[in-house]
Amino acid sequence: MRVSREKFAENREKILSVAGVLFRENGFDGVGVADIMKAAGLTHGGFYGHFGSKDDLALEVSRNLIEKVETRWKEHIAEEPERPLEALLDHYIHWRTVDDPGGSCVFATLIQEVSRSRGAVRAVFSDGLSVLVDTLAEIVPGETEEERRAKAATTLSSMMGAVILARAVEDRALAEQFLVTMRRQLDPGSRT
Secondary structure (H helix, E strand, O other): OOOOHHHHHHHHHHHHHHHHHHHHHHOOOOOOHHHHHHHOOOOHHHHHHOOOOHHHHHHHHHHHHHHHHHHHHHHHHHHOOOOHHHHHHHHHOOHHHHHOHHHOOHHHHHHHHHHOOOOHHHHHHHHHHHHHHHHHHOOOOOOOHHHHHHHHHHHHHHHHHHHHHHHHOOOHHHHHHHHHHHHHHHOOOOOO
16 A cells, blocks of 8 residues: 655654654664564564665664754753853753753764664764764853863863763762862852
8 A cells, every 4th residue: 555755754763763762762773673663563574665764764764863863952041141051051061961862962862883883874873973072062161262262171171081980870860970079170160
């Protein structure tokens, strides 16, 4: 049975959305095509009408999720122009980021897996991280562009590192220590 172009596009978006959550929760290798299609309410056979392979899906999902991170960061910065770095830190270094891997930052959930891979997905992640460093370099303190880029790289590493470490431990007090300590280091005026 043929589906309309609209339904085809809707199904494709559903697959991308579901795969985005499942990949962030389980990793690229931790979920199969059949699981993704079942979660999307579609048949396994329909997958190949949308994507040539699971790797193609992983690449497109990665691009979409990274674009969403970039957009969200810029929105948080624009919403609070008087305190852009603080607004971004408030958003990112938070329990919701730690507790909801399937709905949060693709970098903090998949970066370790990507670091062991080669090819297009790794290149997409690399480009995305570069954009985040550029974004941070516009809002962190520093006298020169070189100082701001160095501070931006440190800030990005610290933000993601705090979230990754908080996720890695079962001791909630230790996890909170990672978050609170890093938040204070990145924004000494913070009250957290």
